Amino acid sequence: MRIPLKLTFVLGAIALVTFLACVIPRVLFFKKLFFQHAGIRLTQPQVAASASDSSEDARVQHIPKIIHQVFHNWHDPGNDTLPESWATMRQGCINLNPTFEFKVWTEKMSRDFIETEYPWFLHTYDHYRYPVQRVDAVRYFLMLHYGGIYMDFDNGCKTDLTPLLHYPAWVTDGGRGALSNNILGARPNHPFWHRMTLSLLPYNWNWPLPFVTIMYSSGQWFLTAIWEEYHALLPRPEANLEHEHRLYRIMMDGTPGADPWTFFSYLEGGGGTWDNWDNALFSGIGEHIFLFFTILFAGFGLIVWLGLRCVRRYRGGYTRLKNRPGTV
Missing domain, CATH: 3.90.550 (Spore Coat Polysaccharide Biosynthesis Protein SpsA; Chain A)
Incomplete structure (x- = not known):
């Protein structure tokens, strides 16, 4: 059975929101982990x-x-x-x-x-x-x-x-x-x-x-x-200096x-x-942290781009060919 397109988008949106709700707190923690x-x-x-x-x-x-x-x-x-x-x-x-x-x-x-x-x-x-x-x-x-x-x-x-x-x-x-x-x-x-x-x-x-x-x-x-x-x-501190x-x-x-x-x-x-x-893996990440995040975000962007291309093709369906000269 084929799932309706609108339902696919709704389910995908719910999955994305759930994923972000789990990931964003972790991302914010890692920001604190590697900075001040x-x-x-x-x-x-x-x-x-x-x-x-x-x-x-x-x-x-x-x-x-x-x-x-x-x-x-x-x-x-x-x-x-x-x-x-x-x-x-x-x-x-x-x-x-x-x-x-x-x-x-x-x-x-x-x-x-x-x-x-x-x-x-x-x-x-x-x-x-x-x-x-x-x-x-x-x-x-x-x-x-x-x-x-x-x-x-x-x-x-x-x-x-x-x-x-x-x-x-x-x-x-x-x-x-x-x-x-x-x-x-x-x-x-x-x-x-x-x-x-x-x-x-x-x-x-x-x-x-x-x-x-x-x-x-x-x-x-x-x-x-x-x-x-x-x-x-x-x-x-400024609210209660004592x-x-x-x-x-x-x-x-x-x-x-x-x-x-x-x-x-x-x-x-x-x-x-x-x-x-896996200690060596994380040790390498720690030594090249900015390169790691650059590759990570580039990979994420590539996945999103490929996903959008697939969605466009799916929504476009088949294109009716124009009649050529001399054809019915």
Whole structure:
């Protein structure tokens, strides 16, 4: 049975509106992902300089002296011995921060913590498809519950981290793309971390690509999305100058000419423990983001153009040939 042309257009319009309603919020999110983020930008030299500020506000310590690190050895379960390079980085931090408490959260310790303190999340925690999602999630609950500083094992310390304790909550910003969850800081029970942990449930989707699933359910894209949502709910600074609740972004831009890293170091080749087959694809997109979007929009435009040509031919039907001279 042939579908009437008008019905085809109506169904097509409904499908297009539905598609745009789903896609546009995602497009707007990716705009935030690759461009300027909300919050207060601070370079590491600015934080170091603020340590000499004698004002009362600058001397307040909001964050407790705890450094959390998470080690889940999914390649050799039950073996909680750190790789030598990571153990060396960790010991360097201990030497430079002798007054801090250092905690390493193994796979068993992490699960016991979730089961005891946040049992409502245990089912989701246990059923994550990829192990790194549990590493991501538990760091957010540690920030909420204990506060302190979280650090990945491939990050090290260059100096005493005490100046970073004077800001109630902060994340790190590599200056390109999403915010980073490799180093975090917060006082206990900060409302941002309440929102982060509660948002893990609605964001727990299994996407077709492993990289997208990890990044958008618990990783850096997820952190960036909740960061932007949180700041969108805050009153405008000019509307209520006495209640400034924006959070801080500590810059960790590694590009040439960027502000130097005063507090942290990075172990080359130390990350990538959760690489999947599509990581290289998205890494390439990130390095050529403008070329990617140019090709994407050009391809979309080509599809629309071809669609319009097909519609015109379909609507035109057959054309009556004019009588030639000498024919009836």
